[in-house]
Amino acid sequence: MINGANDIIDPQLVPYRILRGGDKIPAIGMGTFGSDRYTAEQVAAAVKGAAEVGFRLFDCASVYGNESLIGDAFQEIMRSGVKREELFITSKVWNDMHGRGDVLLSCAKSLKDLKLDYIDLYFIHWPFPNFHPKGAPPDYRDPSARPYIHEEYMETWYQMERLVKAGYVRHIGTSNMTVSKLKLLLRDCTIMPAANEMELHPCFQQPELFQFCLDHGIQPIGFCPIGSPSRPDRDRTPDDVVDIEDPVVVRIAKAHGVHPAIICIKWAVQRGQIPIPFSIHRDKYVSNLRCTIEDPLTEEEMEELATVDKNCRLIKGQVFLWEGANDWRDLWDVINPTMNP
Template identity: 70%
Template sequence: MEKLNDIIDPQSVPQRNLYTGVKMPGIGMGTFGSDRFTAEEVANAVKGAAEVGFRLFDCASVYGNEHLIGEVFKEIMETGIKREELFITSKVWNDKHDDVIESCKKTLKDLQLDYLDVYFVHWPFPNFHGKGVSIDSRDPNAKPYIHENYMKTWRQMEQLVEMGLVKHIGTSNMTIPKLKLVLRDAKIKPAINEMELHPCFQQPELFDYLKENEIVPIGFCPIGSPTRPDRDKTENDFVDIEDPIVVKIAKAHGVHPAVICVKWAVQRGQSPIPFSIYRNEYASNLKAAVTDLLTDEEMKEMEKVDKNCRLIKGDVFLWKAGQTWEALWDVDGEITPA
């Protein structure tokens, strides 16, 4: 690959220690952009991100671009980057909870890989919605979280580890009440939980619970996802990069507020997965992880930015008319019943 002045040495990127002893990069590249960008644009961004030093790539079958990203992974490894230098994740979608193994095999074929570093259950609800759906077009077969059914899915996830198709398995879009049950009943516990994390939505209780149980958090929407789908936007949402504290700290460092969001995430201990198709932006994200760190005082000040503002509310997964999105997230500390 061409040596450019925006390249960061992957060895300089902070690492997260999984409970298995494996290390995972402390920042990665997301690949969800299908509502705004073409699959080709996303795949080209993955190629460029690898050039500047990214090694963690977060994929999913429902994004509709794994077949093109697989071509990029093939190119990347032909340049001399070894498979073991990459940390690649993917996810089983909601309509494949009963067919996890075949879903994973399809992803491996599309990504042109022999194994995944992590495979996630994308959502804990076995619905069928994919991209481009509206809140008013809920799946008539939608169901709540039913632990017995989730564990049937998890048993298949554990089989993937036993088969050598994945190195680790993980949860995503979960809550503490759900995770308590999974940890109680799992033979192989989740190594990672993927969750929404940004300065305006810090989820401190869940974050601390994961740390206590040696589960590493991957944080999506790390800068507040300004390009998220329109269906996920509401008039009450806060904009992280416009928060006065974030703006003030950004001015002190002479950078865009988005860079501060990334610095905060990496220093806090999660692995953010920002996405952009623009080289200057994703190169800047990676550089943020290794240079000009925030002070302890600034990190403490960033705690005040938290507004408990969830952006990806998941309304389309509600199973009854008249429900609000809070039912998906066990806001009362107990799993919402059917």
């Protein structure tokens, strides 16, 4: 395990991206979704430790159930001398808070829990109000669940725009979207999304959506950057592949003398997305950050990694399906035809 002063990375050395409007965002962040495997106390301690070693971007969400303790960690981080403007903090409105006025309430709770005056980037977590109650069996179907309805989504988005105008959030973004849904949003919004959070790893590269985001000034932020080996059991299916076992990834990792997970993160940063890996282990999150500033992949290695895409979505969202849906693909492909042009 790495310990001591040698595991500190100067945040100024970490690459960054420029969001719409000119604000900087670090090119790698720390995820905080660990509620199925780790306690809120463990996640908050990892956030504090990650900030100590140089992380400045933290990806949070109300549904993770740990924002209050993470907020305590942020207070400790700022008392240690890190200024608020040096941090870039995101959060998300959950599916059951899409109703009129609910987005403001959700944001207010996240601000209170995170103990912040503003959130840097606020996402709509999923593009519909479908949800899966805690403790419900995996095959439970919410009676009110339905395909994407653009008019409903825009009602939620306009509430997000109000948060920007009121100064509660600096930027707003989308998550778990598709090209067809983003096209509708860009047609009708008055404040453009600054980022789209999406599943991105070598075995699921989403080239069409990725390029669409770049072409429209939307920063891709990638969750599951190493293939999420510790993802919840409900998100596992027999045909899932394992990125860190892919022969190309393994071979390149051996050439660089690192774990295959590090190659996944290097690939993500060099490709242009912002990966948000999560770990409670200091040696791992130090390695995740350090790999962005040393020993880059070659152009040939990047080209090789482009060939390992297997279009293998790991977070399929099947728990959000509605009665009558065929399978999880409907969740991504179907737009309610009765309410959209």
